[in-house]
Amino acid sequence: MWIHLNDEDARPLYVQVKEQLIREILNGSLQPGEELPSIRRLAKEARTSVITVKRAYQDLEQEGYIFTRAGKGSYVKLQLDDERKNMKKRQFKEKTDELLVFGKQLHLSNDDMRQIMRKCLEEGER
Template sequence: MNILISNNSKEPLFQQIKEQIKQHIYSGELVAGDALPSMRLLAKELKVSVITTKRAYEDLESEGYLISVVGKGTFVAGQEPHVLKEWQLRELENEIEKIVQEAKRLELSKNDIKELIDIYFEGDV
């Protein structure tokens, strides 16, 4: 599992870790039952605090992505394809909400946003 974090990002480190683990699950790189590195090992590899990795793992566990087994480790939870798709849709909706809020802040119209979506949807992005 490859995780890259940026100290220059506005996004907190635990959030960067959390989102990248989700992406590994969405892409199928991590599947149900796969073991994740221990919190300590991941913290050491990423050169961050164990508290940071603990927060990412705990959030992912509370959201149903991971399962922790005392004395055994942390594993990817089993997801049915339709549940995984629902999670991805929820993530997309959250991103759309952020985009709409930013568009309103910039005083863009709904048609402006639709035009941008059309450009990106049809482009090679």
């Protein structure tokens, strides 16, 4: 499993791990029932601490993306189609909120941001 951590990213490392795993779960790269790497193995592969990965796994379990069997490991949780769609929408909204904050920091108006978003969506449809 490839997890890329960026030291220049302002987000904590556990959030980076968590978000990358969520993306892999929601896009289907990690299938329901699939076992995740052990906390120690993923920490070693990602060159981070066990505590970082453990925190990411705890959050993922709390948010309903994975489940853990004591002594067995952590697995991708099966989600119903509606639940999966809602999770995707929630992730998209979180990223959109971040983008809007960024736009405000650049002093862009709501109209400017709407126009840019519309243009991006139109270009994506082509």
